[in-house]
Amino acid sequence: MNMNEQIKQWNEEAQANNTDHPYRKVELFIEVRDGALEAVVPYLKQQNYHHVTLVEDEYTSAAAGEKVTQRIRDAGLVVDVVRLPPNAVGDVIADEGYIVKVLLGVADESQAVLAVGSGTIHDLVRFACYKMNCPFLSVPTAASVDGFTSAGAPLIVGGSKQTFQAVPPEAIFADLSVLANAPQAMTAAGFGDMLGKFTSLADWHVSRDLGGEPYSPLANRITEEALRACVEHVDEIAAGSQAGVEVLMNALIASGISMLMIDHSRPASGGEHHISHRIEMDFIAEGRKQVLHGAKVGVASALLADLYRDLAASQAVDALEVYRTLPTSEQMRAWLTQVGGPSMIAELGVTEEQLARALRTAHTLRNRYTGLKYMNDHQLLRS
Ligand SMILES: [Zn+2]
Structure with a gap:
């Protein structure tokens, strides 16, 4: 069963058990496979997005951003690229300064924003997109965190970390060759x-x-199964192989979805x-x-x-x-x-x-x- 079929099944279970806990229906298109980046342009065309913005940093640009940008341009669509510069200690962090950089980089004509990176870039983009009422698409460059599918954005405001309401992505394109190449x-x-x-x-x-x-017994089970899969496949994950990052990425997505379904973490x-x-x-x-x-x-x-x-x-x-x-x-x-x-x-x-x-x-x-x-x-x- 692929992740899209899995989500459909969880949605049905949630509907049947909505007396246990209120559930939100999860609507999310997911591609976790070698070559998932190839699915971005067909998705943009299907959604009629002809002008989009891509947010990356110098590392994630090399990992996937450049390739995605080129494919979008080759298809005759418009993409503006926002490359976030590192701060004084070499980090990109989800704080006020970077939120403004993202907001300033998204043109009024942009119909969707692609987050190309790991957790921080996703948190910046999901928050900006929530405020702009604009769809966001996820291109993870590492299987590093379970927040890709999250609706909440943990942001550092005034030096304090708080989670703000934001939006989950409309689609995730997790390319196993990109994830296996991550540090x-x-x-x-x-x-x-x-x-x-x-x-x-x-x-x-x-x-x-x-x-x-x-x-929620359902959210508990989804998370527990995802955890067990990671422990059972620890050897492949340790090897950093495509098989390993596939198990890990699916687990991280499942964990994110369990939070999304019940609207808390x-x-x-x-x-x-x-x-x-x-x-x-x-x-x-x-x-x-x-x-x-x-x-x-x-x-x-x-x-x-x-x-x-x-x-x-x-x-x-x-x-x-x-x-x-x-x-x-x-x-x-x-x-x-x-x-x-x-x-x-x-x-x-x-x-x-x-x-x-x-x-x-x-x-x-x-x-x-x-x-x-x-x-x-x-x-x-x-x-
Ligand atoms: Zn976490």
Whole structure:
């Protein structure tokens, strides 16, 4: 079953189970295959888009942007290219300055915007397109994050990271030859973002049982199956082969879709994401170069795994029993190392003090119940 058939089936299941949780119908055209870039021009023609804008940076231009631009021009369509320059530390980040760059680069005549890049470029484009009421098309250049299909844009405004309402893409063109050529660190980050679902899914059960928060068995299952596929195919993902990035990209898309269907990120984001956001904000405040989102999430999830397992063992609270099902921190770190990503907090350039602060404050970033919040509320974190 390809992803489009899979989405159709999930939509039908959601419709049949809409008493569990409200569901949004997901309408998204997806191509995950070798040569998916070839499908862009036929799609533009089918949609009658004769003038579009393509947003890229210097790396993603070389990875796919130039090729897509050329194909669009060869087909006699108009494409304006917005190439985002790196900031002083060599990053493109989703902040006010870059949002304005995207908005200024999109001509009034443009009928759609193509995001060619990884998570950051997608977040900038999805937010700009939401404000301009313009469709956006996704061309991922790395299987690095589960946010491609997201409706929310995490943006840094005034130095603080917040998620804003935005739009999901209308279509995704994930070319396996492009994804397999991405730096292995980006593939490892995508794997880290997926491995983080061990703790986010466990946290979701706890937020349902102790926080009374909304829960969907369907979204839970979609995310869990995506996570299992990544663990089962860890060897291929570690090799960075087309077969590996195919499994990973489909998992990342599925995780994104589970959030899209239920209109919140609980299946995919728990304590590990709150720690990652906290660290990211510290780095921004210090003017440091960013670490890949999924790299932070994977490390944070591996760190939380044993804390959560110990929590379940020490508390004798039924709702926390789910944490006993987590893999050990050691196992999680072995998977992260195998795919070529960092596994220890020190490898991210995070100090012990920063980590201690993150463990004590990260749960305040979101109004969501997690094991991390439980540990803070019950003063169970060792100093
Ligand atoms: Zn994530």
